Amino acid sequence: MQGRSLADAYAAMDVFVFSSVSETQGLVLAEAMTAGLPVVALDAPGVREILRDGLNGRMLSQDARSDAFAAVLAELAALPSATRARMATTAHETAARFSWQATLARIEALYEDLERRPRESGESRWQTARRQLEKERDILGNLAHALGATINDDRARPTEG
Known part of the structure; x- marks a missing residue:
């Protein structure tokens, strides 16, 4: 469905x-x-x-x-x-909060924040960005995987009629 x-x-x-x-x-x-x-x-x-x-x-x-x-x-x-x-x-x-628009807005805010943020705990701004982007990537990847599984499951069901 x-x-x-x-x-x-x-x-x-x-x-x-x-x-x-x-x-x-x-x-x-x-x-x-x-x-x-x-x-x-x-x-x-x-x-x-x-x-x-x-x-x-x-x-x-x-x-x-x-x-x-x-x-x-x-x-x-x-x-x-x-x-x-x-x-x-x-x-x-x-x-x-889990929409594509909200996710993209968080990524955009991350980039903007990196421009203003002083370096913390020995990480470069890009290391911080990479770590945070990897979290977002994992969330989006899991969403895509679940969606793909749903589509494949839907295709595997016999059609009615």
């Missing part, structure tokens, strides 16, 4: 539940949060970078079982509408 059909699927949901511990960068979480969905997910790399327990969703321990998911979903369903709306807004704001 991709494009409009994926957006429609997210729009039809009240919450996004994710039980994998192999999401490398939280791409599907960011997609769901773009639609304003709170996320319920297991504590894992990628999830930790995007999910803030109680603010934009709920994080469960890696060993959580289906009854823990059910309890959290019941808890979310029982929240007052104003609290659910606040959680949806926070989810949407979280997703915006």
Whole structure:
């Protein structure tokens, strides 16, 4: 599923539940949060970078079982509408921080900061830039990898009809 059909699927949901511990960068979480969905997910790399327990969703321990998911979903369903709306807004704001535009703005700000920053801890400005850019590259690479895996998985599924 991709494009409009994926957006429609997210729009039809009240919450996004994710039980994998192999999401490398939280791409599907960011997609769901773009639609304003709170996320319920297991504590894992990628999830930790995007999910803030109680603010934009709920994080469960890696060993959580289906009854823990059910309890959290019941808890979310029982929240007052104003609290659910606040959680949806926070989810949407979280997703915006992971957009391509936001990532590029951080890189641009890094370059501008390097021009003004005095040297620290024996690193040259370029060493600092390289280290920070490598972090951004890793994030973007993980996003691209997750997107590629999603596309390949989608292609591997038999078509309906």
